[in-house]
Amino acid sequence: MKAFLKWTLLGVLTIVGIFLLSNIGTLFLNEAPDKLRAIASPSIDWNAALSKLPDVTVVDPKSGILSVPYGRTQAYASQLVRIQGIYRVNAVPIEPTISWQHYTFTLKDELSGYLRGDLGMIRNTSINKDIPVKQELKAMLVRTSAYFVPGLLLAVVLGVGMSFASSLWRRLGETMDGVHSLLIALPDFFLIVLIQLAAIYISKFTDKRLILIVQIGKEVPFLIPFLTIALVPGVLLYGTMRLAFQRELAQDYVITAMAKGLSRREVLLNHVLRNVLEDLLTALPKATTLALASMGVAEAICNIMGLGGYIVNPTFQNVSAMPVTCAILAAIAIAFHGLYALLRRTFVISTKEAA
């Protein structure tokens, strides 16, 4: 119970840390946080125009510089532009500076927003519209899970299955070890690029759009992120399990079993497999972290509006939603680690010497 509480607290602190880090952008100020420049008609009566916005005051009527409450420039800009006589409202650029005041103000503002149920906005630059992230959250998670979960499962099946087969048939083992050495050296983004290029050339050759390479409207690519998430951690799991199988096959009990007439397949299935389970459960956390990183890269390259894509894709400029999406992704990663810890506790028998 104590260990459970300790690791839960650690998980929560990690998510809080990521939340704080993801707001670091607000530490760097390059626009005045309490001023706006309104481009208005020369004959505008500022007092009349701003009568409905008592918090806004005119600093310089000639250049149209207005003072707004601290940190509320975006909210007041959208209100001011609706006033007759005001054509456009811009931020006032300043020399980039570090502002802890702005950082702490943003943190407090976001936290109070979360308590009200406001999780922030996402700006899609292609349609130039701000969307509440709460509206998109369910779709985002479903979109990402559609290829992440099957991809990760396939990675486990491939990793364990291929290492089992490689231990069973020597020739296959030699070939797979060579393929493994090649794949482990390939960066995940390059793998995605190769799959995308293959998809482009297949489409050109067949004159049909067989494999979608970017998200178009609601049509989301599946094969590219799925293959990336399956291959990258799958290669890691293959390497780990291959070593585990080789280690166990060199043990005395295996040699004894084979000497007694059991076939290699029987020994692997009935004796070795259960003993390498611990290695699998030890490697799974790292494989999952790799899978999540590959997912982020795949969503960035394929322009997918998934959980990772919203964080890293410049098309979806996170107006205020980046901390939430980062925290959600971190929570998912930590939840997986918790699941594997639980599985290790359930299925792995730890043996200690008696005192």
Add this chain to the structure above:
Amino acid sequence: MKPRATKSYYASWAIIALLLLVAVFGGWLKPHGISQQDKINLIPTTVDGKLKYEKPPFPPGTKFIFGSDHRGFDMLSLLLNGFKYTMGTALALTLLRFCFALPWGLWSGVTGRTSGALRTLQWVISAVPAFLFLFPPLYGMYFGLRLNFGAKANPQHLLTFTVLYFAMIAFLGIFPLAYQIAQRAKYYNEKLYVEASRLMGGGVLHTMRRHLMPGMRLELMFLFLTEFVQVLFLIGQLAVFHICIGGSETLEWDLFVDYFIPITTTGEWTALIAYGSTYIRLYPWIIISSGTCFAAVILALQFWIAQLKKRYGGTATVR
């Protein structure tokens, strides 16, 4: 007794030597220039007897083997020139990580202190993808300091960003590395000869310097090389998210209104990957050439590490 050197072993050394030569002399070896006066706007070509003008980026051909970028700069020349910056960045990051992780790991392994903290911090860093720690603050900093203005950005801000980029990437890797070193140091620390040295009055520093370091030297070397490859992977991943360092310029592309293309001025490889990933459908040769060279270097390093491990076994041999 170490096994005899094989042809593969010598081949791996030859490849590494070649890479070092390219890193040092790449700037002189490049076939075309990459300065302002080398920019190409249009190339006249004759198609079916008619004179036509081609605008860059040019596809791979006889003049530009790997094609060109939007400025008409030869991709091969950019890659040759930028190789040293990429390798230098990765090497600096790896060295920075080792500077902190090695003494901490050794000390923790010998004394047993801070092992809990190391284990916890190692778990925190490994539980979550690295880009979650690095991308949001670096992205925010990049736009906050107006570095997206390319050559017009304030050089002091660019320096601040570069320093923080190095600091953050190095910092993130210290804990898992220190934890690994601590685990190995603990293993060697429990050996009888180390225990004997302690009983004879050997202190922590003496144990670290005289017993652990010589015993772990091969493992540390392999760890360094593996860490170097991991750093290359990480900076490549950040490049796909358009976070990279080095000089860049912003090209105004006249085919579209208000369309600017940020491109590296030095040919730094991660910046080329960032630039190429945006145009994978229109100009695939940019990402293919930079990505292939990046992957080839990592393959060469992995091959070299594998050959070294085969020859030297990964642990110090008793003479």
